[in-house]
Amino acid sequence: MIQRLLPFATLIVLFVTLCFVPNFLSETNLSSVIRQTAVINIMALGMTMVIITGGIDLSVGAILAMGGLIGTMAMEKGQPILAGVAVGILTGAFCGFVNGYLTTKLKINSFIVTLGTLGIIRGLTLVISNGLPVHQIPPSFSFLGEGTVLGVPFVLWVLAVCGVLVHFILEHTKLGRYSFAIGSNPDAAFYAGIPVAFHMTAIYAICGALTGLAGMIEASRLMTGQPTAGQGYELQAIAAVVIGGGSLRGGEGSVVGTLVGAFIMGLLSNGSDLLGISPYWQQAIIGAIIIFAVSVDELRKRSSV
Amino acid sequence: MKGPNPFNRGMNVGRDDKFWHCGLEASIDYVVSMLLELKSVQKRFGGVTALRDGNLSVCEGEVHLLMGENGAGKSTLMKIVAGMQGLDGGQMLFRGQPITFANPKEAAASGIAMVHQESLLAPHLSVGENIFLGREEMSGFGIVKRAAMMERAAKLIETHGFPLQAQWRVDRLSPAGRQLVEICRAIANGTSLLIFDEPTSSLSESETKEVFTIVSKLKDKGAGVIYITHRLEELRTVGDRVTVLRDGATVHSGQLKDLSRAQLIQHMVGRDLGALYSRQPITPGPPLLQLKNLNRGKILRNINLTVKAGEIVGLAGLMGAGRTELCRAIFGIDALDSGSVEVDSKPLALKSPRDAVDAGIALIPEDRQKTGLATQLSVGWNLTLSCLTAHSRFGILESAKLTATEKKYIDRLRIKTDGPAQKSVRLSGGNQQKIVIAKWVAQGARVFLFDEPTRGIDVGAKTEVFEVMDSLARDGAAILMVSSELTELIQVADRILVMRQGKISGELPGRTTQEEIMALAAFEEESPS
Numbered sequence: 160m161i162q163r164l165l166p167f168a169t170l171i172v173l174f175v176t177l178c179f180v181p182n183f184l185s186e187t188n189l190s191s192v193i194r195q196t197a198v199i200n201i202m203a204l205g206m207t208m209v210i211i212t213g214g215i216d217l218s219v220g221a222i223l224a225m226g227g228l229i230g231t232m233a234m235e236k237g238q239p240i241l242a243g244v245a246v247g248i249l250t251g252a253f254c255g256f257v258n259g260y261l262t263t264k265l266k267i268n269s270f271i272v273t274l275g276t277l278g279i280i281r282g283l284t285l286v287i288s289n290g291l292p293v294h295q296i297p298p299s300f301s302f303l304g305e306g307t308v309l310g311v312p313f314v315l316w317v318l319a320v321c322g323v324l325v326h327f328i329l330e331h332t333k334l335g336r337y338s339f340a341i342g343s344n345p346d347a348a349f350y351a352g353i354p355v356a357f358h359m360t361a362i363y364a365i366c367g368a369l370t371g372l373a374g375m376i377e378a379s380r381l382m383t384g385q386p387t388a389g390q391g392y393e394l395q396a397i398a399a400v401v402i403g404g405g406s407l408r409g410g411e412g413s414v415v416g417t418l419v420g421a422f423i424m425g426l427l428s429n430g431s432d433l434l435g436i437s438p439y440w441q442q443a444i445i446g447a448i449i450i451f452a453v454s455v456d457e458l459r460k461r462s463s464v
Numbered sequence: 465m466k467g468p469n470p471f472n473r474g475m476n477v478g479r480d481d482k483f484w485h486c487g488l489e490a491s492i493d494y495v496v497s498m499l500l501e502l503k504s505v506q507k508r509f510g511g512v513t514a515l516r517d518g519n520l521s522v523c524e525g526e527v528h529l530l531m532g533e534n535g536a537g538k539s540t541l542m543k544i545v546a547g548m549q550g551l552d553g554g555q556m557l558f559r560g561q562p563i564t565f566a567n568p569k570e571a572a573a574s575g576i577a578m579v580h581q582e583s584l585l586a587p588h589l590s591v592g593e594n595i596f597l598g599r600e601e602m603s604g605f606g607i608v609k610r611a612a613m614m615e616r617a618a619k620l621i622e623t624h625g626f627p628l629q630a631q632w633r634v635d636r637l638s639p640a641g642r643q644l645v646e647i648c649r650a651i652a653n654g655t656s657l658l659i660f661d662e663p664t665s666s667l668s669e670s671e672t673k674e675v676f677t678i679v680s681k682l683k684d685k686g687a688g689v690i691y692i693t694h695r696l697e698e699l700r701t702v703g704d705r706v707t708v709l710r711d712g713a714t715v716h717s718g719q720l721k722d723l724s725r726a727q728l729i730q731h732m733v734g735r736d737l738g739a740l741y742s743r744q745p746i747t748p749g750p751p752l753l754q755l756k757n758l759n760r761g762k763i764l765r766n767i768n769l770t771v772k773a774g775e776i777v778g779l780a781g782l783m784g785a786g787r788t789e790l791c792r793a794i795f796g797i798d799a800l801d802s803g804s805v806e807v808d809s810k811p812l813a814l815k816s817p818r819d820a821v822d823a824g825i826a827l828i829p830e831d832r833q834k835t836g837l838a839t840q841l842s843v844g845w846n847l848t849l850s851c852l853t854a855h856s857r858f859g860i861l862e863s864a865k866l867t868a869t870e871k872k873y874i875d876r877l878r879i880k881t882d883g884p885a886q887k888s889v890r891l892s893g894g895n896q897q898k899i900v901i902a903k904w905v906a907q908g909a910r911v912f913l914f915d916e917p918t919r920g921i922d923v924g925a926k927t928e929v930f931e932v933m934d935s936l937a938r939d940g941a942a943i944l945m946v947s948s949e950l951t952e953l954i955q956v957a958d959r960i961l962v963m964r965q966g967k968i969s970g971e972l973p974g975r976t977t978q979e980e981i982m983a984l985a986a987f988e989e990e991s992p993s
Contacts, residue, residue, distance in 0.1 A: 333852045333859050340849055343838035350797075350835045351849045351903065352821030410840050 165455055166403055166419045173423060177430045188429070190312045194304065194380065196425030197314035198223075200418060201373040202392060203399035204325045205255075205366030207417045210400050211329070212362050213342035213409025214269035216258060219370045219396055221280035223389035226251040226374030228284050231293040231384030240300050247375040248368050254280055255367020259360030277393070284386045293384030304379030314376055321369060326414040328365070338362055342409025398445065399424060402452040423448070497524045498560060499657055499688040500545065506553030507540050514540040517713040518554065522657065522688040527679055527702050529720065530692045532709035533732055533922030538692050541709065542659050545690070546578040547571030575656035579646045585634050592617030592630035595648045620648055624678060640671050640783075647678060657688045669782070676702050708732055729923055741927045743934050745958045745974065749773035751809070752942035753825075753911045755794065758803035763789045765966040767803070771911070771942040776933060778957030778974070779946045780981045785963040787946045788830060791913045795827040796820040807911060821850060823911075826904030828897070830916040830946070836900040837888050844870040844884030846899050850907040873902040877932055894925020901932055912936060914945045918952060930956050950978040
């Protein structure tokens with residue numbers, strides 16, 4: 160139990176420690192931490208679902224770029240902002256659907272499938288955009304990434320809604336229950352008469368949709384549709400899930416854990432920035448944290464069986 | 465039996481102590497050397513006590529059976545002997561000297577080896593490489609002498625007449641083949657004490673005989689053998705003495721020939737089971753499951769059978785006769801070449817288990833851990849996994865209804881658990897099996913395919929499983945029961961169908977004899993003795 164709470168405790172200790180760092184508690188800094196981590200957070204929510212089914216999605220960074228690009232292109236072509244955001248989300252959902260379809264129909268390991276689609280989606284994004292970012296975006300689109308509602312960054316509201324939604328799916332729907340069963344033992348799920356392929360595909364599509372939304376937030380913060388956006392984000396999303404107690408063997412993971420994991424990484428990088436620690440070191444520190452978090456989790460599991 | 469032993473140190477041979485003497489009286493009048501003694505061994509895992517008072521002694525040249533229900537502590541005790549686990553209390557003596565092993569390698573250095581129940585082989589390596597894994601012969605510079613090693617492996621296989629080749633890859637072998645590799649591995653470097661953990665559960669009859677031959681060879685060479693088994697029938701032929709564990713303590717130790725089967729069972733379960741399970745058949749209703757001319761390659765050939773409502777039909781046959789394959793086909797896992805599966809006289813289009821489940825068919829598979837349960841999930845989640853659609857509205861689960869269903873079936877099947885939230889992996893084999901059955905009862909299935917329903921579960925739980933099957937039949941279910949334990953089929957089934965080489969070779973009434981079943985099950989060219 161103590162070890163299960165470790166990510167939580169780490170987050171609190173980290174936060175309290177950082178309170179002694181000048182400027183940390185300023186409104187500008189805190190809201191910038193939230194804005195920075197929101198994108199990874201929302202992607203990590205989708206990744207949590209995929210990892211619970213025992214899969215992995217390496218293509219989310221590419222999907223983020225594709226979603227952001229197509230969504231902003233729709234706005235550039237004169238579509239209203241909401242329609243543009245919807246286009247971005249749907250683009251992501253479609254990419255996720257393709258991932259799920261290939262994984263279940265071809266029965267290829269999701270690591271390989273999404274390694275392939277990572278390249279395909281990234282390449283297609285560059286082809287579609289000709290490698291150039293989209294700039295003609297309505298100015299009010301910046302509200303998504305930079306706006307404030309009731310004194311709180313708008314992205315935090317978006318994140319909260321997504322978090323509640325994914326938590327609800329995992330804990331209170333058939334899809335969620337099936338995800339845990341599939342991740343825990345795919346053969347037993349199949350023998351129980353669960354339509355495994357259908358539900359797996361749905362999970363990848365939802366992960367894609369959330370990533371498409373994250374892509375629109377990223378585009379809104381940059382106020383451009385960047386075809387090269389989101390490089391390496393997939394690893395950060397996976398790291399957040401794993402630090403939060405998700406198991407790459409499937410069958411384990413939670414929304415709360417993932418959010419805690421993502422905020423730990425966000426606070427670490429913000430704190431290092433404030434303390435003037437080089438970003439080179441930051442990478443090494445976060446890498447070490449991942450290994451530490453997983454080894455603690457493994458110890459917990461071994462001692463409990 | 466054999467000459468005086470050079471290792472005899474004349475220790476601890478008090479003939480009156482029931483745990484210490486080797487009891488090979490009459491036939492010998494010299495003292496037999498004590499190989500291994502365990503005295504009041506204790507072992508805890510966290511808060512759970514696996515062993516309270518484990519006592520066991522093995523002499524040279526003795527085959528010692530270790531029996532007990534699942535969870536009685538047999539495997540734990542043997543893992544301590546083989547150096548895989550330490551002990552928390554008590555004492556282990558090897559050749560009279562107190563000893564502890566930090567790891568299996570140290571145990572192996574003393575000549576103790578264990579043949580594991582589950583395969584611990586490297587699947588991508590060859591048979592020969594697996595036999596010598598971790599103790600390869602090296603020339604200088606750490607280079608493995610591969611040719612010499614393979615030759616030794618080949619010789620070893622040949623000596624014992626196993627159907628193996630040293631260069632075969634292990635992942636292409638059947639479970640039985642892997643078991644034989646495990647045995648080769650254990651005996652390759654010469655052992656003084658060999659432990660078999662349920663060696664014959666995955667073996668065919670001829671392979672089982674081969675294992676017994678090896679056991680008696682080892683015995684003749686003066687090695688000690690500890691043999692864990694669930695199968696009462698096969699014991700008489702191999703064992704000298706038996707030790708029975710119950711709830712982590714040794715409750716009986718003595719000569720096997722002095723014990724009747726009923727006495728053994730009584731020691732194991734700690735209560736008198738009375739007569740073996742027997743069932744009152746009921747008048748069957750209309751045909752529920754009908755198979756018409758099923759064909760699938762050479763595995764299933766022209767299968768016709770009918771199971772009526774309220775009927776339990778047994779399916780006997782040797783390994784590879786196609787019984788599991790028939791269940792898989794009925795359940796929509798493997799596609800048929802031709803023929804039809806009908807429920808309530810309606811032909812089914814079976815493309816996946818989903819279709820079979822929708823038609824009311826349930827499969828309780830032979831490998832519970834692999835295909836029956838998601839063992840890391842809770843009892844409740846496993847129990848309701850197949851009936852979530854009936855417990856949800858627009859995909860949203862109705863938790864109150866789910867909780868009620870979980871409770872209802874835990875009570876109805878008397879599943880022993882701390883509650884629906886307990887992880888399934890913590891339950892005993894019998895209770896896990898009951899979860900699998902409960903899952904289908906909760907789902908509303910009417911046709912039940914039981915594939916080896918009592919595999920790996922203890923004597924007491926077997927009877928409970930039979931009672932559940934009986935009550936399902938009384939509620940109008942049609943049951944097809946595959947089992948390799950002929951006595952079980954005779955006890956439980958109304959009729960017994962026998963399969964041979966993918967065909968149904970005959971039908972027998974429920975109260976038949978094992979001999980009649982075997983006559984139909986065995987290959988013509990290998991007529992039963």
